Amino acid sequence: MAAGSTTAPPVQAAFRVFPVQVEDAVRLTPHMVRITFGGPALADFRTGHRDQRGKILLPVAGQTEPLVPEDVNGAGWYAAWRSMPPETRPVLRTYTFRAQRTEPDEVDIDFALHGEGGPAGRWAAAARPGDRVLLVGPAREDAGGVDFRPPPGTGSVVLAGDETALPAIASILEGLPPELPVRVFAEVSGPDEEQALPGPAQVRWLHRGHGPSPLPEALREAELPSAAPYFWLAGEASVVKRLRRHLVSERDIDRGAVCFKGYWRRGLTEDQDDSAAVPASN
Ligand SMILES: Cc1cc2nc3c(=O)[nH]c(=O)nc-3n(C[C@H](O)[C@H](O)[C@H](O)COP(=O)(O)OP(=O)(O)OC[C@H]3O[C@@H](n4cnc5c(N)ncnc54)[C@H](O)[C@@H]3O)c2cc1C
Structure with a gap:
């Protein structure tokens, strides 16, 4: 390395892939199910609360758990996910992280079960403890993905x-x-x-x-x-x-x-x- 040059510290990705498993599935109403996710990876999860959004990656037909998008070139999880073959690429859907708890590390998502549903609605309706999925969520509280930002002076x-x-x-x-x-x-x-x-x-x-x-x-x-x-x-x-x-x-x-x-x-x-x-x- 040339004299005087510096090594930039590794940039911590604001959003990361968190492998998790279903801990519990509870019907809040006939068409709303709260899924609680857990797992050691969630120790690094940091919701910004409010309407904090993120993604869930679900297995496709023939898989018991989704393949993890491998970020080999540093372009991030989304580029990695897009570059996966369509037949094995996990289904990606957007959800709100309703709550996060520690000891044990857990995250809740509430899924609306709509009509005949799409892949996410159907997955949530049938989810059982032990089912494995990936969450893409914030690893810092200021990671973004929060829209509710009332300006100062809001009455x-x-x-x-x-x-x-x-x-x-x-x-x-x-x-x-x-x-x-x-x-x-x-x-x-x-x-x-x-x-x-x-x-x-x-x-x-x-x-x-x-x-x-x-x-x-x-x-x-x-x-x-x-x-x-x-x-x-x-x-x-x-x-x-x-x-x-x-x-x-x-x-x-x-x-x-x-x-x-x-x-x-x-x-x-x-x-x-x-x-x-x-x-x-x-
Ligand atoms: C920022 C953000 C946060 C969100 N947070 C939540 C959340 O916390 N909980 C939640 O349940 N959803 C949430 N959603 C909505 C959720 O992402 C969509 O409903 C999604 O389409 C569900 O995926 P699916 O695979 O079940 O259906 P898709 O495969 O995406 O769609 C299949 C069919 O179902 C229809 N459809 C999709 N959603 C509904 C619905 N609610 N009612 C009737 N028809 C529908 C579509 O128009 C389509 O025809 C959020 C979306 C965004 C963008």
Whole structure:
């Protein structure tokens, strides 16, 4: 090595692959299952809480556990995953890390079981203790993958979403100061799917039955807080888009005060939905 040159310290990847096994699977409601994952790798897992997202990699047909993407050239897990042969490449889906505990190291993900389901929904419905999968998650609390970031001076919070957003909503509620006024608009299929949510938030449950999303109408009719509100919206992409448009165009809410994310897109799998198939660290 030339005199005066330095060796850069190894950069710690913000997001990493964590091999885990299922410890427990509990139905929270008929169509929502909480899977608890455990394993020694989780000692390095560091959630940023709120709506912290990450990925789950699942085995494909004929495998009992997913193959690990080998990051041989330092380009990261996502490039490694993409370079795997499609027939053996694990199924990749995006989820919210609902909770993390230590002693023992455990992470929870709440899976909405939808219709006939895709690979992730079907996997979660059948998951048993000992099943092995890979999580891609944060190895630092500031690793990214957290969108709920109310600006300084926020005087109230409004959260709206469907079942897929409930884990993030619950986790966000856990981190808010009790004196902050919070309203939640939560869409589920019916009364059986309502869950207890943490904190003193004012929660309105909306039942869609077999009809369209009731969220746009509920938000349109609602008297919203006037004290510097911050909005967080997630769920089916076209519904989320309508909610945002209503707030920004019809209610004249500042764009910066509206955080929105399509969590799934009707008629498309996550593989087909470009907006969701972003690497986990984004
Ligand atoms: C940042 C982020 C966080 C998320 N967090 C969670 C979470 O914590 N819990 C959770 O359950 N989901 C969450 N999701 C949504 C989840 O990633 C999608 O629902 C995903 O498509 C499920 O994968 P799948 O393999 O079951 O279905 P896919 O193979 O992706 O889709 C199969 C079919 O099912 C439809 N579909 C997908 N999801 C739903 C649904 N909820 N209801 C009705 N039809 C659906 C698709 O349109 C498609 O037609 C999150 C998504 C994002 C982007």
